[in-house]
Amino acid sequence: MESAQTSGLHPGDPAGAGADPLWDAPIVLAATPIGNLGDTTDRLRALLRTAEIIACEDTRRTRHLMSALGVSTTAKLVSLHEHNEASRAAELVEQAASGTRILVVSDAGMPAVSDPGFRLTAAAIEAGVSLTVAPGASAVTTALALSGLATDRFTFAGFVPRKQSERMKLLERLAGEEWTTVLFESPHRITATVSEFSQHLGAGRRAAVARELTKKYEEVLRGSLGELAEELTRRSSESTLRGEFVLVVGGAAPGDRSADGQPEQVSLVEVAAVVVERAQAGEKLKTVAKELAAAHGLRAGEVYNAAIQQRSQG
Template identity: 40%
Template sequence: MNEPALYVVATPIGNLGDMVPRAVETLQTVALIAAEDTRHSAKLLEHFHIKTPLVAYHDHSDSHRTAQLIARLQAGESVALISDAGTPLVSDPGYQLVAAARAAGVRVVPVPGACAVIAALSASGLASDRFSFEGFLPAKQVARSKRLAELAGDTQTLIFYEAPHRILATLEDLVAAFGPERQVVVARELTKTFETFLSGSACEVRDRVAGDSNQQRGEIVLLVAGAPKVQTVALDERAQQVMTLLAAELPPKKASALAEQITGVKKKQLYQWYVETRP
């Protein structure tokens, strides 16, 4: 029997063989399972002969449902949180419940397993020492392009989830924002029968997706290589002071644009100096 706690349990993202034994045991022995979609999760539980009661907990669950689960946890019951696939809270529901549990002094226990972000990164061939998971980009083109423009200078690998009906439009916007030569990987249907990795320049991957409708189906992880690091240029003392003062009051990119006007030093150099020298 599990100790009283909220167990955050990862489930397979496609291949049921990826369900770890500890996850099965946890789901079999908790008092209750809070699932993103009870109908979807019922199939998983049936496969592993898990008969634990299910209750819905998803993005539209209100504070009353959260309070009900916290009350059961405080009463000494154990509860497992699962999403439809993968690790809960990674672009899935659960944050409010975990935060409320911790605030109430309830123990929260992770039960690791499948995660599409990490699975895609591990096989992408892109740098994995520093990366940023950005979730889903905005659905509307103007907002999406703006967000990509904000991320274009980041030097870490960027990871997104994207809907199949938007992947081609997103790749078009990515080419415009990051340039046609930025390295891109589209990881599709991970761990499933039609798992596919497309890699190459942003322009090449866009064209391959445009020419094959099969690549516009299924669940997609989009990975983008970080921007090349700009060689650090020594700034004179005045430029350093101006950039430091402005960055204390403004976002770094706005500060570097304004500092360029004041000092004459290129904003890219100012921004890179700030990023590399801040504590």
Template identity: 50%
Template sequence: MAPADRSAGALVLGATPLGDARDASSRLAEALATADVVAAEDTRRTRALAAALGVTLAGKVVSCYDAVERARAATLVEAVRAGQTVLLVTDAGMPSVSDPGYRLVAECVAEDLPVTCLPGPSAVTAALALSGLATDRFCFEGFAPRKQGERERFLAALLEEPRTAVFFDSPHRLASTLADAVRVLGAHRRAAVCRELTKPYEEVRRGTLGELAAWAGEGVRGEVTVVIAGAEPCTPAAEDLVEAVRRRVAEGERLKAATAAVAAAEGVSKRELYEAVLAAREGE
């Protein structure tokens, strides 16, 4: 691939506040004031944000929401190629994370045009941090599907997922999603529902899926992010590992060595597994 054209402009992804305009970075305010083109998911909300920040939008403001992003991308890429700075902002959070932006970024990357970002608010990491659940490993699953069958398959993929899962949902469908989660994942799986983050009515509900489903049944409003604990590791019973030990012994390994290796790999007691192997022999 040819080296990047240093005379080209840049595509700048600007993270916007989730609700409180004071969370906007000074770099975002500067970018809004100086960008040649501001591509906005909702131009009215972007103008309102600029006004709240005391910023005048000097550049051209164009819409770039899901339905028009593909068609708009060629024009915006051409603007970057021509040396202009294109600032992409969505209604809240980082563009391209379950928001418009992926296609535009991909096309700029394909042409080796500069792409950078102004980091900032993120509903995903904010909800994860507030959930009280494990944060060392997590996966983001986008939006929960609208249709029940697709939603159940979506949740089934989390049945044995060891990482904490984060996803967005509509407040109108949250009760149905959590009811499905109870059926698929079990009522006792830990979870949290974060709504209206950084806004006056911010609320974080923590508990089991069963408890949260009962709460959501009364009706929920606002922007919603759901966090579900990862699956607990399942340690097999010693009796279920007898055959694995037998296979290793049949291949020439000594019984105690085979038992120790299988026990270590599966996280069970070496003594209990050895006794299970002996008991199985006696029962034959």
């Protein structure tokens, strides 16, 4: 287990109150706003002003952000993206080891989460150079919170793979995944992706599609995968879909699908047990009963009554 010193905090000093608490660790990964500039933290502003090197996913976007925030800096801005991170990480870690203050930012959200920063983090840990995080906005947790789906257990799967073989592997996993799953997708692919998910995971599987999170035209569509596929298809036929999209897929019921991807035949008692479990996790019992009834070819009223009976006996 790492010591507090390695993670950038002094033993016995949880606040990191050194000579300059802001730079108690020479490398700081900082979250930037995902849309609304009002989500910028005071800590991020101070880090931008006082860093000596700012490693950016896109230096132009970072300069634009600082201009919009009215923040000036004497730091050297260097690029850190997927094509050069492997080679640049060692250089940045060496500079941090000598005491240089290095701030790492992505275009939006948290570095290292589907953005550059992971290789640099790994290299710093390997070299014994301390680093820390200045947390902030996250498209993953924002979409999850807005989805209306279970949040007690979830997984983040990054961007939906473009290669069909990799996408099929993802769908095979999601077919039996009982946790809520959060994914990123581009605007020109979101319609095809949701339609494909509906076909392979079942049209009744609950999901949500969020776009332009925290921005003026923020929108969240909620419903079954089948309903969302129809709505996105209608919209894409009328105009071009725009914005950054996050797809949140509800968890599958245990045994929802067989190895060939077809719905399993399960008993009313088994389905009712899953309804009760999800209701105890915070979902509405009636809504879950209707969803699982549709997915398994059962009557919603029967599933609802069976769940009520099981809950009263539990």
